[in-house]
Amino acid sequence: xxxxxxxxxxxxxxxxxxxxxxxxxxxxxxxxxxxxxxxxxxxxxxxxxxxxxxxxxxxxxxxxxxxxxxxxxxxxxxxxxxxxxxxxxxxxxxxxxxxxxxxxxxxxxxxxxxxxxxxxxxxxxxxxxxxxxxxxxxxxxxxxxxxxxxxxxxxxxxxxxxxxxxxxxxxxxxxxxxxxxxxxxxxxxxxxxxxxxxxxxxxxxxxxxxxxxxxxxxxxxxxxxxxxxxxxxxxxxxxxxxxxxxxxxxxxxxxxxxxxxxxxxxxxxxxxxxxxxxxxxxxxxxxxxxxxxxxxxxxxxxxxxxxxxxxxxxxxxxxxxxxxxxxxxxxxxxxxxxxxxxxxxxxxxxxxxxxxxxxxxxxxxxxxxxxxxxxxxxxxxxxxxxxxxxxxxxxxxxxxxxxxxxxxxxxxxxxxxxxxxxxxxxxxxxxx
Ligand SMILES: Cc1ncc(COP(=O)(O)O)c(C=O)c1O
Numbered sequence: 475x476x477x478x479x480x481x482x483x484x485x486x487x488x489x490x491x492x493x494x495x496x497x498x499x500x501x502x503x504x505x506x507x508x509x510x511x512x513x514x515x516x517x518x519x520x521x522x523x524x525x526x527x528x529x530x531x532x533x534x535x536x537x538x539x540x541x542x543x544x545x546x547x548x549x550x551x552x553x554x555x556x557x558x559x560x561x562x563x564x565x566x567x568x569x570x571x572x573x574x575x576x577x578x579x580x581x582x583x584x585x586x587x588x589x590x591x592x593x594x595x596x597x598x599x600x601x602x603x604x605x606x607x608x609x610x611x612x613x614x615x616x617x618x619x620x621x622x623x624x625x626x627x628x629x630x631x632x633x634x635x636x637x638x639x640x641x642x643x644x645x646x647x648x649x650x651x652x653x654x655x656x657x658x659x660x661x662x663x664x665x666x667x668x669x670x671x672x673x674x675x676x677x678x679x680x681x682x683x684x685x686x687x688x689x690x691x692x693x694x695x696x697x698x699x700x701x702x703x704x705x706x707x708x709x710x711x712x713x714x715x716x717x718x719x720x721x722x723x724x725x726x727x728x729x730x731x732x733x734x735x736x737x738x739x740x741x742x743x744x745x746x747x748x749x750x751x752x753x754x755x756x757x758x759x760x761x762x763x764x765x766x767x768x769x770x771x772x773x774x775x776x777x778x779x780x781x782x783x784x785x786x787x788x789x790x791x792x793x794x795x796x797x798x799x800x801x802x803x804x805x806x807x808x809x810x811x812x813x814x815x816x817x818x819x820x821x822x823x824x825x826x827x828x829x830x831x832x833x834x835x836x837x838x839x840x841x842x843x844x845x846x847x848x849x850x851x852x853x854x855x856x857x858x859x860x861x862x863x864x865x866x867x868x869x870x871x872x873x874x875x876x877x878x879x880x881x882x883x884x885x886x887x888x889x890x891x892x893x894x895x896x897x898x899x900x901x902x903x904x905x906x
Contacts, residue, residue: 486604489855508881510869511849515717520768526758530751539750542738543570547753550760559698566731574682574711574724579605586611590640596857624653628662647683650868651805652798664699677706683801685715712756723756779871786882802872809865815895831906846884
């Protein structure tokens with residue numbers, strides 16, 4: 475008899491949390507680590523939201539509450555999601571979750587049976603792929619194309635759709651690439667879905683970065699395209715827009731009230747309800763005009779940092795980096811560095827069991843972390859299937875400009891340090 479279920483052995487993880495202890499070890503040893511690994515804005519929670527949470531605590535609003543989410547928050551979500559997308563939603567279609575992450579796996583549990591196929595972006599938020607084998611479904615990665623701004627076309631999607639397709643994840647603006655699909659691309663994608671998918675196929679549109687857009691761009695949702703609202707779940711939350719990752723407030727707007735009820739019952743089974751004082755804080759965050767100012771300030775800072783980091787990366791030999799249109803990540807192609815430093819050869823020379831835990835971009839990520847004290851994320855952290863020969867890093871720009879300047883100087887040193895990389899490989903440690 476085995477202690478752990480087979481299902482549990484199949485779930486993967488989010489590596490962003492795995493790098494934390496490595497950084498702590500480096501810092502304990504007296505190093506200053508530049509943290510370009512973090513997926514959270516580096517701004518404080520705006521005062522008006524913080525004050526509302528405090529006020530709610532003082533009102534003793536700390537007890538069990540509606541498992542679907544407090545009515546005030548669901549009303550605010552239905553209104554703003556609908557208005558921003560030219561759609562009409564009722565608060566009964568909204569369910570509140572502890573962050574944007576939990577509904578990702580819950581959707582797979584709710585909509586798929588073993589053997590059903592789930593299409594998801596790769597590179598993409600790792601939890602999409604992580605859960606698929608856990609629920610017994612079949613992962614079908616949709617590889618984003620660098621040459622079209624890390625998006626995909628209707629034709630790319632159409633190639634992957636089969637009678638077994640059940641769920642399709644989309645995420646624009648994208649983690650980890652910052653890519654944003656154009657309205658025309660979304661129309662083509664919607665056309666393919668409407669033409670080829672069964673009416674019971676669901677689209678999970680993860681729009682958690684809906685407010686983080688650059689160069690004056692406006693968010694556009696696939697749900698706004700005629701025919702798509704009835705198939706699309708719109709998932710967003712408070713973590714990124716309000717720099718409030720610890721508040722654990724996310725929400726999904728469902729195509730039907732019946733589906734919202736199923737997820738409310740899952741909430742009851744898993745965690746009963748979400749802290750009401752934070753939900754009231756989120757209601758205020760959505761409704762208060764001040765929030766627009768805090769988002770605009772944050773975006774202006776991200777845009778300045780993006781411009782600096784993209785230029786700095788493109789000046790490094792072996793690195794090419796596109797300018798992302800949203801979110802707070804850049805996703806440089808490091809194929810040239812892999813070549814210049816002989817990383818592919820070093821990887822090929824590793825024992826098979828070590829090879830399985832790493833990749834060429836992981837080796838460079840680890841070299842950069844342990845020898846140059848710059849924390850980034852490797853390509854493998856954002857979907858593993860079919861990504862073997864793809865050499866990218868994700869750098870978060872949710873880090874102050876002073877730190878980013880130091881980080882870029884250090885990375886410029888690392889990409890030229892063949893001797894240092896050879897020593898790192900010889901030392902035989904920290905390969906993943
Ligand atoms: C695309 C995407 N979806 C969902 C989440 C989860 O957000 P939360 O922290 O609200 O659970 C993240 C967080 O990084 C994300 O990047």
